[in-house]
Amino acid sequence: MDRKFAVIGHPIGHTMSPFLNARLFSLSGLPAQYTSRDIAPESLPDSLGFFRSLQGFNVTIPHKQAIIPFLDELDPSARNIQSVNTVKQVNGRLIGYTTDGAGFRFALENAGIPLKGNVLILGAGGVSRVMALEALEAGCRLTIAARNSEKAQSLASQLPASSEEITVLSLEILEKAPRSFSFDLAVNGTPVGMHPHPDASPLGKEAISRCAAVFDAVYNPGETLFLQLAKSGGAKTAGGMPMLVGQAAAAHKIWDGAQYSTQVLQQLCLEAEEEMKRIFGGV
Numbered sequence: 001m002d003r004k005f006a007v008i009g010h011p012i013g014h015t016m017s018p019f020l021n022a023r024l025f026s027l028s029g030l031p032a033q034y035t036s037r038d039i040a041p042e043s044l045p046d047s048l049g050f051f052r053s054l055q056g057f058n059v060t061i062p063h064k065q066a067i068i069p070f071l072d073e074l075d076p077s078a079r080n081i082q083s084v085n086t087v088k089q090v091n092g093r094l095i096g097y098t099t100d101g102a103g104f105r106f107a108l109e110n111a112g113i114p115l116k117g118n119v120l121i122l123g124a125g126g127v128s129r130v131m132a133l134e135a136l137e138a139g140c141r142l143t144i145a146a147r148n149s150e151k152a153q154s155l156a157s158q159l160p161a162s163s164e165e166i167t168v169l170s171l172e173i174l175e176k177a178p179r180s181f182s183f184d185l186a187v188n189g190t191p192v193g194m195h196p197h198p199d200a201s202p203l204g205k206e207a208i209s210r211c212a213a214v215f216d217a218v219y220n221p222g223e224t225l226f227l228q229l230a231k232s233g234g235a236k237t238a239g240g241m242p243m244l245v246g247q248a249a250a251a252h253k254i255w256d257g258a259q260y261s262t263q264v265l266q267q268l269c270l271e272a273e274e275e276m277k278r279i280f281g282g283v
Contacts, residue, residue: 003032004053005255008067009060012038014195014220017058019275020248023268028258041066056088056255058248064126071096081133083126086251099250100130104215106246110266111238113213116140117184120211122171122202124151127217128189129158135187136161143167143183145174146190175207186211186230193224195280201226209233219244220280222273241276245269 007017021034039047059067064083072093078084084096108115115138121128124146146152149170156166192202198221214230219240227237245268252258
């Protein structure tokens with residue numbers, strides 16, 4: 001009988017996880033069923049039986065933190081970030097992991113963008129936290145900017161760094177900052193620019209022009225307005241699909257020990273982009 005895996009979230013209709021994971025299981029030669037399950041926040045406590053019927057599952061918004069009390073154990077990386085996107089069942093125990101950081105690193109490496117120097121983090125949610133921790137681990141200096149400066153300050157206070165290593169700004173102040181206020185890399189951890197609202201950018205063109213490279217965690221559309229504006233100004237760019245593929249591949253390593261070459265994952269990124277265009281009408 002096939003092993004069973006799934007992705008849970010709410011809403012879940014936009015997910016590319018079934019496509020990606022089916023391809024990864026096929027590539028590894030390990031048979032499995034992979035489905036999606038829309039679980040509203042209030043239904044999470046009633047879903048424990050479903051979770052335990054699976055060999056593993058992925059977790060997306062809004063459950064990455066909410067799932068933690070229902071797990072038996074956390075991997076150190078998930079405990080550190082207090083966020084889970086991958087769960088493995090081992091002898092009836094549900095163990096939580098995070099592979100978002102691995103996906104982020106893969107996306108930058110795939111685009112030839114180094115994680116160094118002054119890094120601008122846009123947003124103060126879970127994805128921004130992941131990218132901020134990865135940047136600090138790489139020795140970067142951070143600037144965190146969000147529409148809600150209190151949330152940005154809260155994120156900064158939770159990070160393992162001194163106040164000298166992190167600057168907190170509101171987006172309004174950032175937009176008006178002098179041109180000398182520049183960044184080696186800007187990363188978007190917000191949903192701004194995501195389908196079905198692709199005509200928005202988390203930063204204006206002038207502010208983007210002060211960034212040598214940009215990464216957008218949004219993967220639908222494949223090239224967001226944020227990336228288009230950055231590319232037109234000569235910056236290196238990377239979209240969110242490689243992060244999605246990278247974190248999925250890292251989940252399979254946790255579940256089965258499966259490993260995939262960079263070339264295979266790059267091809268999967270292209271296939272996923274085509275599938276996304278088919279599903280969403282060419283966005």
